Amino acid sequence: MLDTITIRKGLDIPISGAAERRVTDAREITTYAVKPTDYVGLTPRLLVEEGTVVSAGEVLFCDKNDERILFTSPVNGRVTSIVRGDKRKLLELVVTAEGPSAPAVFEQPSGSEELKSLMLRCGLWTLLRQRPYGTVANPDDQPKAIFVSGFSSAPLAPDHDFMMQGRETFLKKGLEALTLLTEGTVHVCFKAGHHLAPQSSALFHDAKQRIQTHYVKGPHPAGNVGTQIAHIDPINKGEVVWTMPIQDVAVLGELVSTGVYNPEKLVAVAGPGIKNPHYYRVKAGACLKDITTAQLLNTDYPKMEAGDTLRENRIISGDILSGNQIAPDGFLGAYDDLVSILPEGYYYDFMGWLMPGFRKYSFSRTFLSGFLPKNTFKPMGLRIPRFSSFWRFDTNTHGDERPLVFTGNFERVFPFDIYPTQLIKACIVGDIELMENLGIYEVEPEDFALCEFIDTSKTNIQAIIREALETLRKEAKG
Numbered sequence: 001m002l003d004t005i006t007i008r009k010g011l012d013i014p015i016s017g018a019a020e021r022r023v024t025d026a027r028e029i030t031t032y033a034v035k036p037t038d039y040v041g042l043t044p045r046l047l048v049e050e051g052t053v054v055s056a057g058e059v060l061f062c063d064k065n066d067e068r069i070l071f072t073s074p075v076n077g078r079v080t081s082i083v084r085g086d087k088r089k090l091l092e093l094v095v096t097a098e099g100p101s102a103p104a105v106f107e108q109p110s111g112s113e114e115l116k117s118l119m120l121r122c123g124l125w126t127l128l129r130q131r132p133y134g135t136v137a138n139p140d141d142q143p144k145a146i147f148v149s150g151f152s153s154a155p156l157a158p159d160h161d162f163m164m165q166g167r168e169t170f171l172k173k174g175l176e177a178l179t180l181l182t183e184g185t186v187h188v189c190f191k192a193g194h195h196l197a198p199q200s201s202a203l204f205h206d207a208k209q210r211i212q213t214h215y216v217k218g219p220h221p222a223g224n225v226g227t228q229i230a231h232i233d234p235i236n237k238g239e240v241v242w243t244m245p246i247q248d249v250a251v252l253g254e255l256v257s258t259g260v261y262n263p264e265k266l267v268a269v270a271g272p273g274i275k276n277p278h279y280y281r282v283k284a285g286a287c288l289k290d291i292t293t294a295q296l297l298n299t300d301y302p303k304m305e306a307g308d309t310l311r312e313n314r315i316i317s318g319d320i321l322s323g324n325q326i327a328p329d330g331f332l333g334a335y336d337d338l339v340s341i342l343p344e345g346y347y348y349d350f351m352g353w354l355m356p357g358f359r360k361y362s363f364s365r366t367f368l369s370g371f372l373p374k375n376t377f378k379p380m381g382l383r384i385p386r387f388s389s390f391w392r393f394d395t396n397t398h399g400d401e402r403p404l405v406f407t408g409n410f411e412r413v414f415p416f417d418i419y420p421t422q423l424i425k426a427c428i429v430g431d432i433e434l435m436e437n438l439g440i441y442e443v444e445p446e447d448f449a450l451c452e453f454i455d456t457s458k459t460n461i462q463a464i465i466r467e468a469l470e471t472l473r474k475e476a477k478g
Contacts, residue, residue, distance in 0.1 A: 069125060154338070265337055315330065
């Protein structure tokens with residue numbers, strides 16, 4: 001019998017511009033970066049200087065708090081820039097590829113300790129994240145379970161079935177390798193009815209039941225790994241769970257099968273109004289300048305500078321709800337497989353909320369559009385060309401931040417067995433005991449992204465949750 005989990009609370013945002021199922025090879029990109037800012041709680045120690053020649057898989061920096069955790073170069077090349085911010089905080093370490101970039105080759109592991117050592121040495125360990133706190137997994141911890149989400153439900157989400165075509169065997173090997181890192185169970189969740197779901201029982205079954213397959217259906221955030229953890233094996237105080245992106249599990253499978261560390265992935269580039277939304281095959285940390293310029297440059301005006309076009313759009317590494325804004329020549333985030341591009345909302349609405357707002361997407365029924373079905377003109381997930389751009393989505397928040405007013409809407413889109421309103425209040429006032437009692441260890445900022453989206457007060461809820469988790473993490477460290 002299929003283990004099917006139904007998520008009833010949530011919201012699918014009907015935004016147009018999802019990536020088409022075709023791939024452009026972008027492995028010829030020559031500039032890459034490893035960004036310490038992608039990793040929560042990391043204090044980097046540089047091990048190279050500008051001008052240093054490095055090979056793929058060679059160490060660039062490590063974590064000062066645990067020097068076993070190494071961050072490596074994705075390509076053969078030269079360190080051309082070390083970018084620092086305020087107080088000399090390390091922001092980016094840029095590597096320019098030189099010559100052919102063959103993948104790094106390592107000796108295949110034969111046991112759990114050798115596997116852990118290999119993942120640490122080649123840099124793949126950094127893609128294992130630990131809950132609570134969302135940090136890089138601690139090699140000394142023993143997780144009660146490891147979770148892998150086989151789909152994404154976020155706006156403009158990439159199709160993981162398409163991404164994993166031809167890599168199912170490596171995915172299976174990667175999941176089997178993860179069982180060596182925990183005495184518990186490896187849980188892998190697929191979207192019910194999708195390509196991988198029907199074959200997953202046979203493909204990912206193991207005799208010892210160390211790998212469990214689940215099928216999930218429902219609106220966003222059904223694809224968030226935090227939602228899946230909450231419905232399968234919730235985290236209590238003192239417990240640890242690890243998570244890993246599904247494409248990186250396949251990279252792990254290739255590593256243990258062949259000894260080759262090849263940090264490639266498919267990345268979807270999507271958004272309303274861009275020229276050609278589809279997938280690109282890139283290496284980890286690739287510079288996105290060529291890709292975003294090609295997507296945004298208007299060929300009707302050949303004299304238009306690319307910079308002018310790019311300034312009219314916001315480029316986000318990740319999804320539009322929880323991703324990070326990057327510069328037009330910025331780099332792909334370490335955990336991201338989606339680049340979202342949204343028009344900038346540099347305008348003011350005449351009379352603001354007093355207008356009917358028929359084409360303004362509204363959850364709270366501030367506008368007339370709030371009385372339409374939430375997925376208007378996208379029945380059963382189908383894209384109807386005539387209505388695909390009915391809703392106008394951009395970066396305009398239609399108002400500034402104001403006093404936080406709780407309307408009860410958060411509970412309608414938050415599928416955890418947690419009171420979101422009370423938890424947000426506890427985080428604002430910094431009441432650690434109350435935060436713990438209300439379930440702060442179960443959540444990450446991305447779990448509150450929908451709450452932030454529908455919040456009429458325009459509050460940066462994800463930043464509040466991250467600050468609270470950082471406070472707890474530092475308290476736990478003593």
